[in-house]
Amino acid sequence: NAGVMQNPRHLVRRRGQEARLRCSPMKGHSHVYWYRQLPEEGLKFMVYLQKENIIDESGMPKERFSAEFPKEGPSILRIQQVVRGDSAAYFCASSPIGSNQPQHFGDGTRLSIL
Amino acid sequence: DQQVKQNSPSLSVQEGRISILNCDYTNSMFDYFLWYKKYPAEGPTFLISISSIKDKNEDGRFTVFLNKSAKHLSLHIVPSQPGDSAVYFCAASGFSSNTGKLIFGQGTTLQVKP
Numbered sequence: 490n491a492g493v494m495q496n497p498r499h500l501v502r503r504r505g506q507e508a509r510l511r512c513s514p515m516k517g518h519s520h521v522y523w524y525r526q527l528p529e530e531g532l533k534f535m536v537y538l539q540k541e542n543i544i545d546e547s548g549m550p551k552e553r554f555s556a557e558f559p560k561e562g563p564s565i566l567r568i569q570q571v572v573r574g575d576s577a578a579y580f581c582a583s584s585p586i587g588s589n590q591p592q593h594f595g596d597g598t599r600l601s602i603l
Numbered sequence: 604d605q606q607v608k609q610n611s612p613s614l615s616v617q618e619g620r621i622s623i624l625n626c627d628y629t630n631s632m633f634d635y636f637l638w639y640k641k642y643p644a645e646g647p648t649f650l651i652s653i654s655s656i657k658d659k660n661e662d663g664r665f666t667v668f669l670n671k672s673a674k675h676l677s678l679h680i681v682p683s684q685p686g687d688s689a690v691y692f693c694a695a696s697g698f699s700s701n702t703g704k705l706i707f708g709q710g711t712t713l714q715v716k717p
Contacts, residue, residue, distance in 0.1 A: 493646070495646075520703065522703070522704065522705070524705075524707075530709060531607075531692060531707035531708055531709045531710055532647070532692070532694075532705075532707045533707070534704040534705060534706065537702050537703065537704055544702055545702035545704060547704075548704070580646050580647070582646075582705075584703065586703075589634075589635045589654060589696070589703070590703070591637060591649040591652055592649070592703070592705060593649060594639075594646035594647045594648070594649075595646050596644070596645050596646045597645075597646050599644075
């Protein structure tokens with residue numbers, strides 16, 4: 490009866506490196522969302538995926554950020570050539586259907602850029 | 604453009620009394636609203652939700668009220684307990700957007716004093 494699993498919990502990268510954040514949704518959930526929380530702010534939507542499809546990426550920065558949810562395996566949020574401003578908590582959520590259902594969140598990945 | 608606003612950054616109440624957390628929204632297309640509780644270094648935990656066809660939903664000590672004409676919702680916790688001390692986020696989504704993405708407020712830190 491596992492919840493949403495995110496790893497790693499903490500990730501440290503130097504400027505210019507790549508960061509990969511992984512998310513396994515709750516069992517039976519096929520909808521995955523990624524959110525970012527900057528210090529002292531609320532969570533901001535980034536991207537919504539179903540298996541092998543990106544449904545809504547309106548919150549994703551235009552460059553360096555990408556997301557996937559393959560047929561097998563976890564969803565991946567990838568940040569290329571990281572900069573200091575990418576330091577944040579990244580949360581993944583899942584739901585059984587896409588609308589008007591609670592989303593259940595993982596404990597997040599804290600990304601720190603040196 | 605903050606579509607969901609929690610104007611009180613913090614609230615302090617005595618154990619056993621009622622806690623009332625408020626949230627305002629600007630987008631009349633929102634039709635589903637949720638409250639989440641968040642402890643430090645953890646992900647948000649779903650508390651309670653309400654759809655726009657209702658004006659009240661109750662679950663144990665938690666009640667959410669929705670005033671569509673005022674574009675306002677509130678969360679009542681009664682009686683408040685020290686374990687309720689956390690950051691509370693309201694969130695909204697619009698079924699018509701067909702993505703289910705949540706728009707979050709900035710959060711209110713609740714402290715319940717023993």
